[in-house]
Amino acid sequence: MVVPYSELRIAANRRKESLLTTLGEFVRHPSIAFVDKRGVEACAVEVERKLGRLGFRVSRFCEKGSPLILAERDVGARKTLMFYHHYDVQPPGQLDLWKSSPWKLEVKEDRVHGRGTSDDKGPLAASLESVEMLEEMLGKLPVNVKFVVDGEEEAGPMNLPRFISKNPGFMKADGCIWEAASAMPNSPSEVICGMKGDVYFELRIGGAPRFPLTDVHSSEAGVAPSAAWRLIWALNSLKDEKERILIDGFLKQIRKPDEDDLAAIRDHESELGSNLKKKYGVENLVLGRDGFELTSALYLDPRISICGLTSGHQGPEDMTIVPSSASAKVDIRIVPDLTVEKTEQLLRAHLKKKGFDDVQIISKGGYDPGKTPIGHPFVRLIHKASSEVVSPAKANIIPMTSASGPVSYFTPHVPICMTFSYDEAVGTNSHAPNENAPLESIECEIAFTALVAQRLAEMK
Numbered sequence: 001m002v003v004p005y006s007e008l009r010i011a012a013n014r015r016k017e018s019l020l021t022t023l024g025e026f027v028r029h030p031s032i033a034f035v036d037k038r039g040v041e042a043c044a045v046e047v048e049r050k051l052g053r054l055g056f057r058v059s060r061f062c063e064k065g066s067p068l069i070l071a072e073r074d075v076g077a078r079k080t081l082m083f084y085h086h087y088d089v090q091p092p093g094q095l096d097l098w099k100s101s102p103w104k105l106e107v108k109e110d111r112v113h114g115r116g117t118s119d120d121k122g123p124l125a126a127s128l129e130s131v132e133m134l135e136e137m138l139g140k141l142p143v144n145v146k147f148v149v150d151g152e153e154e155a156g157p158m159n160l161p162r163f164i165s166k167n168p169g170f171m172k173a174d175g176c177i178w179e180a181a182s183a184m185p186n187s188p189s190e191v192i193c194g195m196k197g198d199v200y201f202e203l204r205i206g207g208a209p210r211f212p213l214t215d216v217h218s219s220e221a222g223v224a225p226s227a228a229w230r231l232i233w234a235l236n237s238l239k240d241e242k243e244r245i246l247i248d249g250f251l252k253q254i255r256k257p258d259e260d261d262l263a264a265i266r267d268h269e270s271e272l273g274s275n276l277k278k279k280y281g282v283e284n285l286v287l288g289r290d291g292f293e294l295t296s297a298l299y300l301d302p303r304i305s306i307c308g309l310t311s312g313h314q315g316p317e318d319m320t321i322v323p324s325s326a327s328a329k330v331d332i333r334i335v336p337d338l339t340v341e342k343t344e345q346l347l348r349a350h351l352k353k354k355g356f357d358d359v360q361i362i363s364k365g366g367y368d369p370g371k372t373p374i375g376h377p378f379v380r381l382i383h384k385a386s387s388e389v390v391s392p393a394k395a396n397i398i399p400m401t402s403a404s405g406p407v408s409y410f411t412p413h414v415p416i417c418m419t420f421s422y423d424e425a426v427g428t429n430s431h432a433p434n435e436n437a438p439l440e441s442i443e444c445e446i447a448f449t450a451l452v453a454q455r456l457a458e459m460k
């Protein structure tokens with residue numbers, strides 16, 4: 001017998017105190033990977049302690065950097081549910097912009113405040129509470145449970161891929177909840193089955209013998225080689241005004257979306273277009289995109305961005321110069337079957353072929369894309385459960401988010417799925433100052449996760 005969502009929701013509400021204690025213990029440690037070693041270690045110990053108290057067999061894997069925490073509870077059930085979370089957080093940024101300390105959990109107007117409350121210490125605490133609640137309610141967990149708690153998600157994991165390649169057996173599970181599983185009555189939700197990849201590059205140009213040793217008087221323009229123009233022409237060869245990516249051979253690597261993906265994009269119902277216009281404060285989105293075009297641009301297609309451009313003089317006074325150097329930061333959001341490695345090869349070959357062998361390409365690495373097919377029984381189970389809970393609002397299926405993360409390490413081993421509701425994602429300031437989360441949404445996460453675990457136990 002599956003305990004219905006309405007009952008789980010009430011039970012989750014009763015756990016408020018326990019939830020706040022757990023979350024408070026996580027938030028107080030400044031666990032910024034590669035920045036605050038002590039904060040990372042203290043938070044890792046806190047997570048291990050909590051898992052240990054819940055009866056998990058806990059271990060850690062750390063070749064270097066922040067420890068990856070692994071935990072397992074085998075209750076002899078038929079099915080195994082895995083969770084992927086991370087206890088590392090983004091740096092706080094400018095501290096004077098915070099209304100309360102990023103490292104102290106505060107409850108104000110039914111929202112919890114502090115770094116990590118929305119990404120991803122809040123959802124981690126919710127999953128732990130959910131497991132504890134289910135065991136108390138049912139007397140026994142309906143599924144075996146595994147936790148993979150990353151300490152390097154925000155910085156680019158090093159331990160995670162190494163652990164997985166050495167321990168593929170640990171990755172066996174019937175489904176993995178990725179960072180969060182939530183659904184709120186009457187609020188449209190998103191059921192996400194994958195993430196685009198992302199590769200970050202710095203393009204640099206300048207220096208002898210191709211360019212002047214220093215900036216030159218602009219009366220000599222047309223004679224002195226300009227690094228600024230060269231960089232602009234190189235960038236211009238990557239994408240046209242219709243948003244088509246022009247990197248040689250790039251589009252050939254893209255696998256056509258399957259029928260399920262296209263149907264999900266066609267069925268997508270939301271105020272996405274008008275919400276984004278409001279958020280940006282613009283009249284029109286790129287190329288007037290709306291409906292299917294907008295949704296597929298966000299959730300299916302590769303994209304290329306200039307994240308920063310630097311050259312010459314930009315001070316308040318005017319200077320007439322030909323810049324001797326220029327640089328740009330570029331990121332490319334990639335989709336299957338492109339990989340970080342392949343994208344870098346293609347970019348290098350393209351610039352060389354176009355005659356831009358004076359452009360130095362520094363690759364900062366990134367994530368490969370990864371997705372679970374929409375038709376997978378685990379995704380269907382979550383979509384069905386989500387549709388029931390949010391009804392009459394809609395549960396949209398999204399083939400891949402436009403954001404990136406280490407999903408591609410998981411998807412060859414275990415189906416992944418992440419779900420949240422639009423309403424709870426508003427105003428959480430994740431990655432920004434004053435990060436917070438509605439308490440109601442964390443309670444909904446506890447309840448929905450418990451529902452998914454029970455349904456998974458019954459899956460054929």
Ligand SMILES: [Zn+2]
Pocket residue numbers: 086119120153179
């Ligand atoms: Zn996160």
